[in-house]
Amino acid sequence: MQVLWLFALSAATRAYAASLTLQTPRVTITGPDAAELLSESLSLNAKATPSLALGPSDVLKLTFQIVESEEGKGVQPHQTFLRFYDEVSGEEGVQPVKVTAGGKAKFELNMARPPASLPPTTTNPLKVTLLLGSFVHSPAKYELFDLTVPASQPLSQHPSEAAFHPLPEITHTFRPDQKIPAKAVSAFFAGFLLWPWFVLLALWSQVGLRxxxxxxxxxxxxxxxxxxxxxxxxxxxxxxxxxxxxxxxxxxxxxxxxxxxxxxxxxxxxxxxxx
Amino acid sequence: MAGPKSTTSSASSNAVRSLLRAYNENTSSRLKFIDAFLLFLMLSGIIQFVYCILVTNFPFNAFLAGFGSCVGQFVLTASLRSQVNPVNRAEFKDVSPERAFADFALGSIVLHFFVYNFLG
Missing domain, CATH: 1.10.287 (Helix Hairpins)
Structure with a gap:
């Protein structure tokens, strides 16, 4: 019993240690008229990743098979993703890839109808990385190639976008302080107010009330x-x-x-x- | 005074002159005394109002106090005059001239209290 358990443990560690690799990774680019513009097999160990360019209506096809590195048997990992990453703008998009039970995978990128996972692009190349995740194998990450695609349309402005900015600072304007009129004018009118008194006194003296x-x-x-x-x-x-x-x-x-x-x-x- | 201008102006000046003569002859000196005060109040109020329109109303509380005192005192004095006028005796049977003067004095004191309040 104990021996059996030990065997199972060793098998598990052996299986976990086994890593995943790609067999015959191949990239093909076809033009709008189905003419093959480029067909290249990728080497995973190359120092410099190849640079590819896609036209506005070109189609990129990527095919590969995922195999165990030791036994060469096709494996379906639990997670398979292609990551498109723009190193300059920091934008990235992750696209899941379907893998058959035999480990074969095919990914197609049609620039006429780009997938939603493709990040907004500029003229900078996107780094395309394959990410493999598995419960029983070590995870793997392969830099496949740099891909230059036509720049995406600038983001359309949302109608209420303007409402999400700070408003200009409110500056209050106050009515200027009222000014005291010139002393001469005030004095003139103050003096002018004296003459009703003269009228009053003159009339009273004329009436002569005792x-x-x-x-x-x-x-x-x-x-x-x-x-x-x-x-x-x-x-x-x-x-x-x-x-x-x-x-x-x-x-x-x-x-x-x-x-x-x-x-x-x-x-x-x-x-x-x-x- | 009634120069050779037009007949209407001479007629109106005649009317004014007869009015003044009638006033002088038929009005008691007490009423003339009050009338002089009324005229004084009217002139003072008019001058203050003109100042407010032409120059400024800047210390507005002062203008209110000055103008309000003129108007208020005019009203009080006018009512005093109408109550002490012997011609109106029938209309103010219950109000003796002394009572009218007491009202006038009380009203004036209250008015002056408010006026000084406004004067600031």
């Missing part, structure tokens, strides 16, 4: 109260806070209201008595 009771003890407190109110409001403009004004004004209003009631009652007496 105020015989102004200084009587009944009237004077009321007039003084009103005057004090005006002084208080002026003081408010110059210095005071609103709360202070309301406080002083409240006190003053009581006094003024009482004195006003007395003064106006007295006035009414005079008016009615005179009649």
């Amino acid at each position: 105020v015989p009771h102004l200084l009587s003890p009944h009237i004077l407190p009321f007039v003084a109260g009103i005057g004090a109110f005006e002084v208080l409001l002026f003081w408010y403009w110059v210095d005071l806070k609103l709360g202070q004004v309301l406080l002083y004004g409240g006190i003053l209003s009581v006094f003024t209201a009482l004195s006003g009631k007395q003064a106006l009652a007295k006035t009414a007496q005079w008016r009615l008595g005179r009649k």
Whole structure:
């Protein structure tokens, strides 16, 4: 039993150690009129990989057979990929390749209808690499050739592409500060405002109204109260806070209201008595 | 004053002159006193408004305070005048001249409070 197990283990390690290689890898390029432009067998050990070029409607055919390197038996690896890699732009595409049970594989690249796995290309060559992966064999990687294909169309702009850029910085514009007009203009108008006073005083002096009771003890407190109110409001403009004004004004209003009631009652007496 | 211009202008100047004469003769001196004050307020307000239009309204609060005080005082004074006018006695039966003056004084103080508030 133990011997059998050891044998199985050694077989497994032996099988795992066995690597995969390619037999008769061959590349063919045919033109649009089915004329064969190039037919070349690839050597896997060559230092420099061959450079191939494809026209816009050429067809590239790649055929090979995957075999075990020791026994030469055809093997179907679990994974077989062709990798197209643009070293300059960093673009790459990976294309799975179908392999038969006998290890034979055929890949066709028609440039008239390029596969979606072909990366966007420029005039730079694509490095074409074959990647083999297997559960029972060591993985393998073969540089096959450099392929120059016609440059792909530039990417079409998505309609909403412009929305994915930072907007220009918002700069606020403010209305310029208002300016105080020239002193002379202000002074002129301030002086101009004096002449309604002259008109007022002239007319009042012409009317010649007499105020015989102004200084009587009944009237004077009321007039003084009103005057004090005006002084208080002026003081408010110059210095005071609103709360202070309301406080002083409240006190003053009581006094003024009482004195006003007395003064106006007295006035009414005079008016009615005179009649 | 009524020069040899046109008949309409002389007629209108006649009308104005008769109006002024009637005003001078029929208006009591107290009402004239109030009217002079009203005229003063009107002129002050007009000058401030013209300044605001022609030059600037820059310290707008100051303009509001000045113009508003003129207008408000004019309104208060006009109502005082209409209430103390003996001709309107029938219309303001319940309002004695003293009551009207008290209203005027109170209204003026409130108005001046707001005006100083705006003056900044």
